[in-house]
Amino acid sequence: xxxxxxxxxxxxxxxFKNRKDHILRVDRDTDGAQEIAANTRAVPGIMTNRGCCYxxxxxxxxxxxxxxxxxxxxxxxxxxxxxxxxxNKARAGEDGKNFIQYCFSTDMQEPDIVFGGDKKLRRAxxxxxxxxxxxxxxxxxxxxxGLIGDDIHAVAAEAEKEFGITCTAFSCEGYKGVSQSxxxxxxxxxxxxxxxxxxxxxxxxxxxxxxxxxxxxGGDGWEVERILKRVGYEIVSIFTGDGNIEGISRSHLSDLNxxxxxxxxxxxxxxxxxxxxxxxxxxxxxxxxxxxxxxRGMAEYFGDDALKQRxxxxxxxxxxxxxxxxxxLKSRLEGKTAALFVGGSRSHHYQTLLKEFGxxxxxxxxxxxxxxxxxxxxxxxxIKEDADSKNIEHLNVEKDPARYRVFLSPERYGELKQHxxxxxxxxxxxxxxxxxxxxxxxxxxxxxxxxxxxxxxIFFSGIKDKYVLQKGGTLSRQLHSYDYxxxxxxxxxxxxxxxxxxxxxxxxxxxxxxxxxxxxxxxTQAKGDLSHA
Amino acid sequence: MxxxxxxxxxxxxxxxxxxxxxxxxxxxxxxxLGVHRCMPHSHGSQGCVSYHRTFLTRHFKEPAIAASSxxxxxxxxxxxxxxxxxxxxxxxxxxxxxxxxxxxxxxxxTIGDDLNAYILDISIPxxxxxxxxxxxxxxxxxxxxxxxxxxxxxxxxxxxxxxxNGRTAxxxxxxxxxxxxxxxxxxxxxxxxxxxxxDQSGVMDAPMTNTYVMYPQGGTPIEDIRALGxxxxxLALGNFACAEPADVLDKKCKVPCTVLPxxxxxxxxxxxxxxxxxxxxxxxxEELEDERGRLLDLMLDANPYFYNKSVAxxxxxxxxxxxxxxxxxxxxxxxxxxxGTPGEEFTRRVTALLxxxxxxxCTVKAAADLFELHQWIxxxxxxxLLGTSYGKQIAKAEDIPLVRAGFxxxxxxxxxxxxxVGYQGGIRLAKMIADALMDRQDRxxxxxxxxxxx
Numbered sequence: 002x003x004x005x006x007x008x009x010x011x012x013x014x015x016x017f018k019n020r021k022d023h024i025l026r027v028d029r030d031t032d033g034a035q036e037i038a039a040n041t042r043a044v045p046g047i048m049t050n051r052g053c054c055y056x057x058x059x060x061x062x063x064x065x066x067x068x069x070x071x072x073x074x075x076x077x078x079x080x081x082x083x084x085x086x087x088x089n090k091a092r093a094g095e096d097g098k099n100f101i102q103y104c105f106s107t108d109m110q111e112p113d114i115v116f117g118g119d120k121k122l123r124r125a126x127x128x129x130x131x132x133x134x135x136x137x138x139x140x141x142x143x144x145x146x147g148l149i150g151d152d153i154h155a156v157a158a159e160a161e162k163e164f165g166i167t168c169t170a171f172s173c174e175g176y177k178g179v180s181q182s183x184x185x186x187x188x189x190x191x192x193x194x195x196x197x198x199x200x201x202x203x204x205x206x207x208x209x210x211x212x213x214x215x216x217x218x219g220g221d222g223w224e225v226e227r228i229l230k231r232v233g234y235e236i237v238s239i240f241t242g243d244g245n246i247e248g249i250s251r252s253h254l255s256d257l258n259x260x261x262x263x264x265x266x267x268x269x270x271x272x273x274x275x276x277x278x279x280x281x282x283x284x285x286x287x288x289x290x291x292x293x294x295x296x297r298g299m300a301e302y303f304g305d306d307a308l309k310q311r312x313x314x315x316x317x318x319x320x321x322x323x324x325x326x327x328x329x330l331k332s333r334l335e336g337k338t339a340a341l342f343v344g345g346s347r348s349h350h351y352q353t354l355l356k357e358f359g360x361x362x363x364x365x366x367x368x369x370x371x372x373x374x375x376x377x378x379x380x381x382x383x384i385k386e387d388a389d390s391k392n393i394e395h396l397n398v399e400k401d402p403a404r405y406r407v408f409l410s411p412e413r414y415g416e417l418k419q420h421x422x423x424x425x426x427x428x429x430x431x432x433x434x435x436x437x438x439x440x441x442x443x444x445x446x447x448x449x450x451x452x453x454x455x456x457x458x459i460f461f462s463g464i465k466d467k468y469v470l471q472k473g474g475t476l477s478r479q480l481h482s483y484d485y486x487x488x489x490x491x492x493x494x495x496x497x498x499x500x501x502x503x504x505x506x507x508x509x510x511x512x513x514x515x516x517x518x519x520x521x522x523x524x525t526q527a528k529g530d531l532s533h534a
Numbered sequence: 535m536x537x538x539x540x541x542x543x544x545x546x547x548x549x550x551x552x553x554x555x556x557x558x559x560x561x562x563x564x565x566x567l568g569v570h571r572c573m574p575h576s577h578g579s580q581g582c583v584s585y586h587r588t589f590l591t592r593h594f595k596e597p598a599i600a601a602s603s604x605x606x607x608x609x610x611x612x613x614x615x616x617x618x619x620x621x622x623x624x625x626x627x628x629x630x631x632x633x634x635x636x637x638x639x640x641x642x643x644t645i646g647d648d649l650n651a652y653i654l655d656i657s658i659p660x661x662x663x664x665x666x667x668x669x670x671x672x673x674x675x676x677x678x679x680x681x682x683x684x685x686x687x688x689x690x691x692x693x694x695x696x697x698x699n700g701r702t703a704x705x706x707x708x709x710x711x712x713x714x715x716x717x718x719x720x721x722x723x724x725x726x727x728x729x730x731x732x733d734q735s736g737v738m739d740a741p742m743t744n745t746y747v748m749y750p751q752g753g754t755p756i757e758d759i760r761a762l763g764x765x766x767x768x769l770a771l772g773n774f775a776c777a778e779p780a781d782v783l784d785k786k787c788k789v790p791c792t793v794l795p796x797x798x799x800x801x802x803x804x805x806x807x808x809x810x811x812x813x814x815x816x817x818x819x820e821e822l823e824d825e826r827g828r829l830l831d832l833m834l835d836a837n838p839y840f841y842n843k844s845v846a847x848x849x850x851x852x853x854x855x856x857x858x859x860x861x862x863x864x865x866x867x868x869x870x871x872x873x874g875t876p877g878e879e880f881t882r883r884v885t886a887l888l889x890x891x892x893x894x895x896c897t898v899k900a901a902a903d904l905f906e907l908h909q910w911i912x913x914x915x916x917x918x919l920l921g922t923s924y925g926k927q928i929a930k931a932e933d934i935p936l937v938r939a940g941f942x943x944x945x946x947x948x949x950x951x952x953x954x955v956g957y958q959g960g961i962r963l964a965k966m967i968a969d970a971l972m973d974r975q976d977r978x979x980x981x982x983x984x985x986x987x988x
Contacts, residue, residue, distance in 0.1 A: 011628070012627075012628070013623070013624070013627045013628075015620070015624075016624055016627070016628070042604065042606055043580060043602075043604045044604070044620070044624060045601075045602065045603050045604045045617040045618070045620040045621035045624065046575070046601045046602075046603075046604075046620060046621030046622065046623070046624035046625040046628075047601070047604075047624055047628070048599065048600075048601050048602075048629070049580055049584075049602070049604065050584065051580050051581075051584060052580065052581045052584040052585070053579045053580060053581020053582070053584070054579075054581070055581055056581050056584070056585070072549070075640070076557055076640045076670075076671035076672040077550060077553050077555060077556060077557055077671070077675070077874075078556050078557030078559070078560070078582070078585065078640075078671050079557075079581075079585070080550075080553070081553050081555075081556040081557070082556070082585035082586075082588070082589060084552070084553075084924075085924075085927075086588070086589075086592075086944075093537070097537060097538070098538070099537075099538070100538065102535065102536055102927055103536075103538070103551060103552060103905075104550075104551065104552050104553060105549060105550070105551055106549075106550045106553065107548060107549070107550065108550035108553065109640075109672050110672050110673070111670070111672050111673050113672065114640075114644055114672050121548045122548070123548075124547060124548035124549075125548040125549040127548075128544070128546050128547075128548055128549040129549055131544060132540060132544060132549075132551075133538055143640070144578070144579060144610070144639070144640055144641035144644070145640045145641065145643075145644040145672070147610075148610065148641070148644045148645060149644065175578075175579035175581040175582065175605075175641065176579040176605045176606060176607055176609070176610045176641060177607055178606075179606065180580075181581075388608070389606055389607070392607050445599070445629075446628050446629070449746065463588075464588050464591050464592060465584070465587045465588055465591055465597075465598070466597075467591070468591060468595060468596050468597045469597040469746050470746070471742075472597065472740065472742060472743070472744075472745070472746040472747075473744065473745060473746035474744035474745075514742055514743065514744050515744065
């Protein structure tokens with residue numbers, strides 16, 4: 002019996018029926034694409050790793066914008082849990098405004114739930130403006146706000162008038178959608194409606210790009226920025242790690258959108274295409290080959306010979322600088338196996354890097370992806386909307402005639418689309434080895450069961466799983482927050498990532514877990530001992 | 535760090551900045567993890583429990599299991615009864631706990647889900663149990679949620695007809711497994727047969743064995759919760775975390791209750807040890823008296839380093855009151871004492887302690903936040919910060935040493951194994967405080983002032 006069948010056999014009929022389509026074994030002999038179910042409701046009681054709409058909106062997309070005061074409108078918990086817990090780093094710009102270290106909440110109490118919380122929200126905005134003088138205030142609502150019907154958008158509109166600030170509300174109550182994914186979409190819509198396109202200061206450099214879906218976890222965005230600047234690009238804005246309102250407001254004047262995390266930000270990329278004609282390119286700055294391909298793709302897009310030459314120079318220099326380290330790390334990691342379960346694109350991106358170190362992927366899955374993240378965007382027309390996704394607003398963006406511009410001629414566009422990922426994401430499955438498993442919304446039981454069956458040496462996941470796995474003798478690294486390390490993106494990040502894996506796999510303590518008297522008594526060899534000897 | 539915090543304190547009535555509390559459900563979840571073979575369950579949208587599990591895992595560096603009713607928009611409109619029914623079936627089928635402890639969320643509370651009715655309506659296997667507690671996030675704090683979950687277990691399970699067992703129930707308060715181990719050790723030395731409820735030791739500090747066990751050895755057995763009804767008395771440690779559940783037990787099963795402060799520091803530990811010895815009908819054992827003597831020895835030896843040092847203490851109300859009592863005993867001077875949890879009982883308790891030591895000039899506030907604490911410190915600094923990880927920003931901004939104690943400590947390892955309660959906990963705390971202050975002195979002093987001897 003293969004692992005899928007064995008795991009499904011442990012479920013009751015209803016759970017079996019739900020889960021069977023979320024698990025597949027990669028089969029390279031199958032004709033056509035393999036289909037997986039995704040972005041559907043989690044089964045109650047199943048111990049999913051998923052979070053909620055608020056987590057996707059405030060926690061992922063809106064929260065990292067450093068110079069906006071983001072007020073969580075709700076009881077204290079939700080705001081508190083998103084305070085300094087994601088490792089999205091930021092440094093203040095010239096204006097000194099960096100609110101990342103702060104947590105703002107209306108801390109709703111029982112009377113606010115009974116009589117409405119809008120008065121408290123109004124007052125909270127006033128207090129924030131008086132204390133901090135921000136140019137922008139965001140409001141993110143939590144579950145009870147939607148239920149009691151506080152009109153946060155009206156409060157935001159009033160605040161704009163009264164204080165002369167930008168104030169935008171996001172109705173991202175936790176119960177909306179089926180995961181964080183709904184929140185990403187709501188955040189994308191809000192930024193598109195209110196921020197993007199509100200400032201027409203053009204970029205200074207010849208080649209200007211936005212970096213979308215890069216949240217600067219552990220400083221990833223800064224390492225990518227370093228490389229792009231070396232090549233000669235101006236990064237007008239980063240969505241949204243260490244992002245700022247000014248950059249986002251004039252991001253429509255960039256020449257090209259680079260999409261790193263496809264899931265959380267593809268809506269902005271598409272809407273900017275419709276409104277401003279701006280193309281987007283799927284990039285991946287994790288893994289040396291992927292970085293090189295992304296940089297070359299960008300140079301191709303701009304079609305400038307000097308830029309191409311500079312790209313090759315930077316690539317050569319950067320690769321040379323890490324060659325010795327990566328060769329050593331590969332010698333320590335070759336032959337190991339890995340499982341990856343992260344949110345959006347990382348489960349895919351990190352496979353590139355792992356492969357370079359000789360580590361084979363045996364299992365990978367996404368927490369809140371849609372089918373296109375697994376199967377590629379070609380599947381988009383076939384995805385049926387269900388009741389949960391219909392509830393999330395789909396913005397119909399009109400062409401902005403004054404600002405619309407086309408960078409590539411239709412011929413050039415068609416030509417480029419043949420060999421770079423121009424407005425294309427081909428999904429994770431196609432890059433996975435034959436016989437490996439893809440699991441959508443992997444849950445606690447499946448994590449344990451797949452680990453027992455596939456015995457990966459390393460399991461990349463989040464903090465909720467980490468100690469479940471390590472208690473069982475499998476090294477686990479957090480690929481959401483990089484434990485306390487990073488950056489892992491870029492050339493230098495690759496080395497740090499490899500170093501962290503070697504550090505974890507070869508920790509002397511693994512070999513000490515089983516006490517000598519148990520070994521002498523003929524006790525079974527620990528898994529940790531076998532794989533980490 | 536925190537450069538945007540102005541020194542000028544302005545009145546705030548609506549905006550909470552840098553809170554010193556979180557919401558009820560996470561406390562309820564932690565309480566439920568202290569019951570053997572229990573699956574905590576969050577009746578709300580799945581984001582709640584994802585945050586709570588994350589948060590507890592980060593504090594304990596241990597798996598924190600819990601399931602969710604995974605509300606969607608539909609459930610929020612039509613009620614979460616069907617979700618709970620499906621969840622209970624799936625949890626028993628897949629994870630096989632003996633008991634599911636359901637707590638509510640602001641979502642299910644706001645729509646008015648009736649958990650009593652839902653649970654009555656669910657078919658539960660004969661040998662399995664489902665209990666619940668109402669834990670609206672917009673009332674109190676995580677400490678309230680902890681208390682409410684204990685009350686929930688008692689309401690469902692404590693048996694008024696249980697045979698008198700001569701044991702003493704001990705409610706340990708919102709503390710670490712290391713504290714609970716220490717309390718159990720003290721009780722064992724005092725010769726007092728006790729039921730520790732809840733008991734996260736062995737669960738949230740399970741040993742590394744290369745085998746993951748979903749339900750480790752620890753946790754209060756369900757039989758012991760039933761037997762609470764037959765206990766001779768209950769010692770409830772900490773007013774905020776334990777007084778209410780002790781009262782529920784008293785009302786339901788006529789078990790007389792003594793509410794004691796969390797045994798942090800000398801006097802509070804004395805009170806606990808004395809009560810335990812009295813319950814056991816024995817003298818306080820020599821071993822405990824020796825430990826007490828060692829703590830006093832340390833306090834007097836290191837006194838010059840404690841004397842008159844000003845301290846900001848923040849965190850959960852029972853813990854903070856305990857820490858304040860102890861630093862007063864050390865000769866330190868509490869300057870700011872805050873908790874995010876609302877409740878004037880906190881200010882009364884702390885003020886009484888301050889009066890006992892004739893210490894003036896201390897700002898005490900419940901329902902406060904760390905932003906205002908920082909503002910106060912900007913106006914008048916302190917020598918030491920004593921509290922949770924979230925004080926580290928203030929510590930860095932103002933260059934003040936920080937000693938971590940209480941909940942949560944997200945940025946260090948090992949704290950959950952070691953106690954702050956009891957005389958041993960006092961020795962540990964005194965050492966941490968002295969080390970922090972003396973390291974600072976060594977760091978800052980001129981070369982000619984760096985002494986190798988004391």
